[in-house]
Amino acid sequence: MMKKTDIVILAGVLGIVLMMILPIPTWLLDILIVINIAVAMLIMLLAMSTKEALQFSIFPALLLITTLFRLSLNISTTKLILGQADAGSVVATFGEFVAGGEIAIGFIVFLILVAVQFIVIVKGSERVAEVGARFTLDAMPGKQMSIDADLNAGLINEQQARERRSKIEREADFYGAMDGASKFVKGDAIASIILLIINLVGGFIIGMTIHGMPFSDALSTYSILTIGDGLVSQIPALLISTASGLIVTRATSEGNLADDVVGQLFSYPKLLYIVAAAIALLGILTPIHWFSTLPLSGLLFFAARRMQTNLNQKQVEEELQEEEQQIEEVRSPESVVSLLQIDPIEFEFGYGLIPLADMQQGGDLLDRIIMIRRQCALELGLVVPVIRIRDNIQLRPNEYVIKIKGNIVGRGELLLNHYLAMSPGFDDESISGIETMEPAFGLPALWIDEATKERAELSGYTVVDPPSVVATHLTELVKRHAHELLGRQETRALIDNLKESYPVLVDELIPSVLGIGDVQKVLIKLLKEKISIRDMVTIFETLADYGTYTKDPDILTEYVRQALSRQITQQFTQQGETMRVITVGPNLEKKIAESVQQSEQGSYLALDPVSTQTVYQKLTEQVNRAVQSGQQPILLASPTIRMYMRQIIERTMQDIPVLSYSELEPSVEIQSVGVVNL
Known part of the structure; x- marks a missing residue:
């Protein structure tokens, strides 16, 4: 059975239609006009108070009903104006009050209201409703996919997903209905202009011909009634048009109009x-x-x-609330979990070095760290994670430490008001300072003051400021430990970046040929020997070619190094220069080849301790000789034993590059400056 409210609403809508046909007494018309104004005010206040459009979802239907009600009143007043030259006290009061004895002023005010409503508010609301409906419909597939993704990830349950889908559908229906309902407002404005002309011209003619009014009386009477009728119609129409504009223009707001005005303006x-x-x-x-x-x-x-x-x-x-929240988090048992997080790279310093990181005191450490990350990306092809910078009161005032995954890998001390001067190979007795060690390369150096700086530079000393000392130390440590920073997650990021440009290559290799872990092992071995992995295309092409034959990361790495021969050659020699190397003698190569053992996990070197010690001694002699002559020591071996030779010297001489003949370009000229043999 229908409720009483349903019957009242149905009767009201039916009565609005009958008003267009049946005559209405002036006292009832006055009441209905006041009701129309009150409803328009209520609708505008509701539109201002709602936080989102769906809270006033009945607005499109209500817009149609109020427009129909207003048109019925217009027709009723028009019948009374033309038939009786009287439309009730409300219409007459509005006409006389606004006109104020001057009919021209009343017409101008009415025309201004019509122009403001039709040209500004109605046209704007219509356009916003049209665009809102279009964009809401276009965004529906993306919103549905987002809900499905959240549901699959377990962020929401099935009930929440249904509620979100229902809200999206209701939003689309609402904006679609608003797009259509805005046309009623536009038509209402046009109808008001037509009724104005009918009331004025028709009333003037009827008043003079039928009612026998003089010209001046007819003009005055029907002009005031027309103005009053237009005002009692246009004022509610203006309020509802404004409400329509508020509804469709507040799609991105999360509060009511008052909160947004106070909070934003x-x-x-x-x-x-x-x-x-x-x-x-x-x-x-x-x-x-x-x-x-x-x-x-x-x-x-x-x-x-x-x-x-x-x-x-x-x-x-x-701030007090945040401090209390932090205290509660520390006290809570769940706060221990956050302590398990380890930063990939940390830079900690004593309180005396705070000016290095404080931009207000002229510190540029943050800018230098950005340049370090860019440099590592260009030279190694590795995206260095964010370097965490913090002060540590447990350190000495001028001391700093660098940590990789929570472990200290380097430390040093700085004197902010001094410069670090490194000797060119001969000491100048006139240059005095505080003796120290350059932290990046372990070279003897001096801390000198500002007055000694210029004299030291003229004497051939390399003079650097404290921020440059830190930046150089940090850069070298990042390069040395770059292989420790490349995990499976970081490898996945590199693969995804490559897949954007070379999807076919990535799909062929992963996961059908090699897994992410296999690729990671190869990249780690390259970074461990400071070979750049920036040319990921060549690396993946080589892995795709040889990954079907072997899964041994050592062998795959050797294939990749040979494919990167041009890059490796340019890394260790300048164009046109002769590469001076220390070669591995035939007896040592034979000994190493005979000591290689095969197992299920792969091949490994089983060289006896005596031979290993002999190799260390021989190689140390050749390296020292090369360093004394100002040359970079490079060890050159045959392709079959290169990786085993690297294993021998990895712990004691990890900075010495070990190359094979297959990794060098045929055009490069090689000169042997020493031989390591048994």
Whole structure:
């Protein structure tokens, strides 16, 4: 059975239609006009108070009903104006009050209202509703996919997913209905203009011909009634059009209109100070009277002062609340979990080195770290993770440490008001300072003051400032431990980046030929010997070619190194220069080849301790000789034993590159400056 409210609403809608046909007495018409104005006010206030459009989802249907009600009233008043030259006290009052004895003024005011509603509000609301409906429909597939992704990830349950889907559908239906309902408002504005002309022209003719009114009386009577009828119709129409515009333009808001105005318009007290000063100057420097500007300027200044006080108080409260929340987190048992997180790279320093990282004191350490990450990306092809910078009161004031995954890999001390001077090979007795060791390469150096800097540079010393010392040390440690920073997650990121440009290559290799872990092992071995992995295309092409024959990462790495021969050659020699190397003698190569053992996990070197010690001694002699002559020691071996030779010297001489003949370009000229043999 239907409820009483349903019967009342149905009867009301039916009565609105009958109003267009049946005659209505003037006293009832007055009541209905006042009801129309009250409903329009209520609708606009509701539109201002809602936080989202769906809270007023009945608005499109209500817009149609109110438009129909308003048109019925227009028709009823038109019948009374033309038939009786009387449309009730409300219409007459509006006409006489607005006209104020001047019919022309009343017409101008009415035409202004019509122009504002039709040209500004109705056209704007119609366009916004049309665009909102189009974009809402276009965004539906993406929103549905987002809901499915959250559901599959376990972020929401099935009930929440259904509620979100239902909300999306209701939003689409609402904006589609608003797009159509906005046409009613536009038609209502046009109908009001037509009824204005009918009331004025038709009433003037009927008044003179049928009612026998003189020209002046007919003009005055029907002009006032027409103006009054137009105003009682256009004012509610203007309110509802404004409500329509508010509904469709507040799609991205999360609060009601009052909250948004206060929260957004009055959140910047400094701007109010500027406005207050400008208004005050406008009254002082121009002919505008001061009593029109200074009170407003004072009010704005007072409001800005109050807002600044409230913002400061709110900030203090938020800080206290945040501190209390941190204390509660520390006290809670779940806070221990956050302690398990380890930063990939950390830079800790004593309180005396705080100016290095403080930009207000001229510190540029953060900018240098950005350049270090860029340099490593270009030279190694590795995306270095974010370097965490923090002070540590447990360190000495001028001390700093560098950690990789929580473990200290380097430390040093800086004197901020000094410069680090490194000797060119011969010491100048006139250059005095505090003796120290350069932290990146372990070279003897001096801390000198500003006065000694220029003399040291003239004597051939390499002079650097403390930030450059830290940057160089950090760069070298990142390069040395780059292989420790490449995990499976980082490898996956590199693969995804490559897949954007070379999807076929990646799909062929992973996962059908090799897994992410297999690729990671090869990349780690390359980085461990400071071979750049930036040319991922060549690396993946080689792995795809040879990954079907072997899964041994050592052998795959050798194939990749040979494919990167041009890169390796350019890394260790300049164009046109002769590469001076230390070669492996035939007896040693034979001994190593005979000592290689095969197992299920792969091949390994089983060289006896005596031979290993002999290799160390021989190689140390050749390396020292090369260093004394100012050359970079490079060990050259045959392709079959290169990786085993690397295994022998990896722990004691990890900075010495070990190359094979297959890794060098045929055009490069090689000169042997020493031989390591048994």
